[in-house]
Amino acid sequence: MMLQEKALKLLQYYPLCDYCLGRQFSNLATGTTNLSRGKTIKDFLVMDVSTTLVDDQIQILQCLSRSGSDLAKKYLVKKEIQAEETMKCYICEDSLEMVEELADLIIPHTEGYEFYTILIGTLIPKSILERETELKKQHDVTQTELLKQEFNRNVGKKLSEKLPITTDFKSPEIVIEIDPFTQNINMRIKSLYIYGKYRKFLRTIPQTRWPCRRCKGKGCDECNNTGKKHLESVEELIEVKAIELAKAEKITLHGGGREDIDALMLGTGRPFVFEIVNPRIRSLSLRDLEKKINDFTQNKVEVLELRWSTHKEVVHVKQSAERAVKKYRALVSFLEPITDENMVKIEKEFHNKELQQRTPNRVSHRRADKIREKKVYSIECTRKDTMEIEMLVRCDGGCYVKELISGDEGRTKPSISEITMNSAVCKELDVIEIMEIPYIQEE
Ligand SMILES: [Zn+2]
Ligand SMILES: [Zn+2]
16 A cells, blocks of 8 residues: 555544654664654655545545644635544543653752753553554554654653653653653652772671561560661761762672671671662762761771672672681680690691581571582681681681681581580681672673
């Protein structure tokens, strides 16, 4: 079927605005807009009937007039015939002409947010989608550009005329969803991701917030109405200044593994990525942020080497922590005096030694019961007194060092207790180094 026949047939069935008519032929004459494509087709149809003098000429001009063709209206007036009124577009109900108004509705929502890139997403009600599907099926039009695409592009374009922003399809700073029919607007702000390392100098705080298990954060007698099992955490300490500087809602700390609450994190620190959720300010100076965080968290926590990161790196930091080799300092106390011979024996036995660790008793309530194979690369012992030694342990990530020492009632084999035949416990444990696995930034 020729273009003009198909277009005319569509317009005889439904009044269509220029955008919606143009969209049905979006494969034709690329490099133009659907708006001007639709208008051109209508103008052409007016010229076509006015030269061929077909019988139903007037009827065709009236149907074009219903679809808002000014040229058809003028032609009818010239023939002294009353032109029919323009009807609402069958598909978009003329909402595509409201793009400017939509853009004006969006702008107040974005006020107070720093952003330079945006992506518009349009939600089209089901009833409208069904109308278009039916039209396409009945009239065999296949080269349609979707209504929502027309909205996305036009609203994005309008906004970029009004604000200093561009559209970014890959990683926009703000995603705005609009429903042009209800004028509902929904905005999603992209989080900021910052990589760094932290050191922890307290034996009393967990890595991330820890809500009270009984009241789940609401507050009860058990938690003194704080809603928390632990009042502070590394996450909450870092959060204060990050929220303040980015004018954000909260932060989420994604740690590369975590140490026990009572273990210090020293040395080169533990890699982590923290996510600043709902930031109003994006152009942060990380040096300034680092300094402000450290001034605030003094003697409790320190952050180092902050740099910009991505959501993808979160996955890397979490996974590589499982595999990374770690170095610990452990203060070990024995039931009987510990001999020099046994100290030498420990260093010798635990040189490149494979361990079998069954899930420790102390975590069995939250971890699956299974046997893990971990390697201890080296242990260096230094005497503290007759009953105590300090050990520097280098081992696989995920190795339970407290159980390597105690033996955990035979669940970890071999252990310091077993090798020395002298019951040993870990009195203090500090992480002093995490060998990082480098992250290759993807494009
Ligand atoms: Zn329309
Ligand atoms: Zn509680």
